[in-house]
Amino acid sequence: MTIRSVLQAMIHPHTATDGLGAPPAPAVGVRHTLGGSLQLRHVDAGSCNGCELEIASAFGPVYDAERFGARLVASPRHADALVVTGPVTKNMVGPLKKTFEAMPEPRMVFAVGDCARDCGVFKGGYGVAGAVADVVPVDVQVAGCPPHPEAIIRALRSLTGR
Amino acid sequence: MTGFEEVAGAVLVAGAQIVTVAVGGLLLVGVMRKVRSRLEGRIGPPVRQPLLDLRKLFTKQRMRPEEASWVFVAAPVVLVATAMVVVAISPLATTRPPLGQSADFFAIVFVLLLGSVSLALGALDTGTPFGGMGSSRAMTIGALAEPALLVAILAMSIPAHTSNLPVLVHMGLAHPQMIASPERILALGSFVVIILAESGRLPVDNPNTHLELTMIHEAMVLEYAGPDLGLVTLGESMRLTLLLGLLVNLLVPWGVADRSGAVSFVIGLGALAGKVALAGIAIATFEVFSGKLRLFRVPELLAGGFVLAMLGAVTAMVVR
Numbered sequence: 001m002t003i004r005s006v007l008q009a010m011i012h013p014h015t016a017t018d019g020l021g022a023p024p025a026p027a028v029g030v031r032h033t034l035g036g037s038l039q040l041r042h043v044d045a046g047s048c049n050g051c052e053l054e055i056a057s058a059f060g061p062v063y064d065a066e067r068f069g070a071r072l073v074a075s076p077r078h079a080d081a082l083v084v085t086g087p088v089t090k091n092m093v094g095p096l097k098k099t100f101e102a103m104p105e106p107r108m109v110f111a112v113g114d115c116a117r118d119c120g121v122f123k124g125g126y127g128v129a130g131a132v133a134d135v136v137p138v139d140v141q142v143a144g145c146p147p148h149p150e151a152i153i154r155a156l157r158s159l160t161g162r
Numbered sequence: 163m164t165g166f167e168e169v170a171g172a173v174l175v176a177g178a179q180i181v182t183v184a185v186g187g188l189l190l191v192g193v194m195r196k197v198r199s200r201l202e203g204r205i206g207p208p209v210r211q212p213l214l215d216l217r218k219l220f221t222k223q224r225m226r227p228e229e230a231s232w233v234f235v236a237a238p239v240v241l242v243a244t245a246m247v248v249v250a251i252s253p254l255a256t257t258r259p260p261l262g263q264s265a266d267f268f269a270i271v272f273v274l275l276l277g278s279v280s281l282a283l284g285a286l287d288t289g290t291p292f293g294g295m296g297s298s299r300a301m302t303i304g305a306l307a308e309p310a311l312l313v314a315i316l317a318m319s320i321p322a323h324t325s326n327l328p329v330l331v332h333m334g335l336a337h338p339q340m341i342a343s344p345e346r347i348l349a350l351g352s353f354v355v356i357i358l359a360e361s362g363r364l365p366v367d368n369p370n371t372h373l374e375l376t377m378i379h380e381a382m383v384l385e386y387a388g389p390d391l392g393l394v395t396l397g398e399s400m401r402l403t404l405l406l407g408l409l410v411n412l413l414v415p416w417g418v419a420d421r422s423g424a425v426s427f428v429i430g431l432g433a434l435a436g437k438v439a440l441a442g443i444a445i446a447t448f449e450v451f452s453g454k455l456r457l458f459r460v461p462e463l464l465a466g467g468f469v470l471a472m473l474g475a476v477t478a479m480v481v482r
Contacts, residue, residue, distance in 0.1 A: 034218050035214055035217055035218050035221075036211075036214045037211065037214040037215045037217070037218040039215070061202060061203045061204045064199075064204045064205050064206070066199070066204065066206055066207050067199075067204070067205040067206055067207060067208075069207060069208075069211060069214065071207070072372060073372070074371070074372045074373075074374065074377070074380055074384060075384040075385070077225065077384065077385055077386060077387035077391070078384075078386075078387065078391060080218070080222075103387075104222045104223035104224070104225040104387040104388045105222070105223040106222070106223075
């Protein structure tokens with residue numbers, strides 16, 4: 001790696017999300033585009049950590065979700081939307097509800113991954129209480145097991161409008 | 163000049179400084195994030211992202227914990243109010259700010275301290291474990307940084323025979339050799355360490371962390387939401403900008419308006435923006451290449467700052 005290539009990467013970085021075009025239209029039922037600013041709180045409700053890897057990847061240097069105005073935050077009080085992964089296990093029903101109620105209005109919920117949408121391969125498991133929509137109202141769903149970072153970013157952009 | 167014109171001029175100058183620092187401070191945060199992203203190989207959020215975030219926060223629901231008392235509600239207001247008062251009277255764009263004779267460096271430090279203490283009390287007020295932990299850490303660091311800052315100011319004010327900030331900046335313009343004096347350099351070196359500690363930057367605190375156990379400043383604001391959080395963000399960015407503005411004006415005073423007049427004041431505002439932006443870029447670059455210090459090693463860093471300031475003060479007394 002030469003100094004020149006490092007400088008070039010700084011001045012004109014390339015990411016996998018270059019040239020994606022206009023943001024997708026907001027999903028049906030979404031009330032706000034939040035003026036290009038979206039703070040997310042992530043809750044793992046019982047995931048296998050596959051979706052976590054993809055979310056981390058979406059915010060890494062390759063996909064760089066932050067350029068669209070989305071950011072992961074440390075507290076539900078700071079968040080506009082909850083990112084929930086995994087089927088909701090019995091032990092996580094309470095914490096998930098509490099986290100949702102701790103968010104100030106307007107608040108939204110992303111269900112990321114097949115498990116969050118319909119329990120996926122864990123359907124009928126003895127520790128599973130249900131899908132995310134059975135516990136908190138879901139606004140946007142992202143399909144995939146695990147979902148591709150591009151799919152996650154498409155969902156985020158439908159809310160940031162960028 | 164009539165009394166009315168004087169008052170109107172003072173209000174204009176103070177207002178312009180407050181607005182510049184409030185808006186410019188948010189942009190400064192955006193610039194620093196942008197620089198970090200670029201150095202990490204990312205594109206990063208646009209520079210105006212903190213402005214968008216703030217606008218959105220003020221449209222969100224006002225949400226406060228049930229157990230919180232008026233202390234929790236008052237803390238963000240006090241934080242912003244103290245920052246605004248200090249910005250209004252500080253020599254940021256001009257060496258003749260309104261009420262400049264009351265802009266004593268020691269007084270400014272204590273007014274700013276009022277803001278940090280009120281935020282720590284607000285964090286304690288909710289009774290959450292992280293709030294108390296953040297407050298305790300912030301106060302530990304504050305208690306170590308504050309003496310170093312006071313001694314650094316002492317070192318700067320001995321040769322100038324005053325601790326009045328506008329006069330200190332004016333003397334830097336009038337006698338540039340004072341800036342290169344050993345006591346001023348040592349004191350400003352200590353000032354840099356204290357700015358990093360007080361504004362929660364690396365290596366003392368990581369502003370981007372999501373790990374509650376390592377948080378200092380972020381742990382204190384975990385319970386704030388919506389407009390309250392917006393005020394906290396605004397206050398913090400104003401404080402960072404103010405401290406950087408004072409540092410660059412003491413280090414490179416050129417560009418600051420030394421006479422009254424609208425043109426030189428506007429030039430002063432522009433110079434301030436440029437110098438503070440450069441300082442912010444330098445800090446962001448440094449942050450990319452540095453890690454967070456273990457909490458128990460932070461006192462060593464601050465002790466280093468204190469030693470620098472002490473050496474400066476001793477030099478100032480011996481050289482006289």
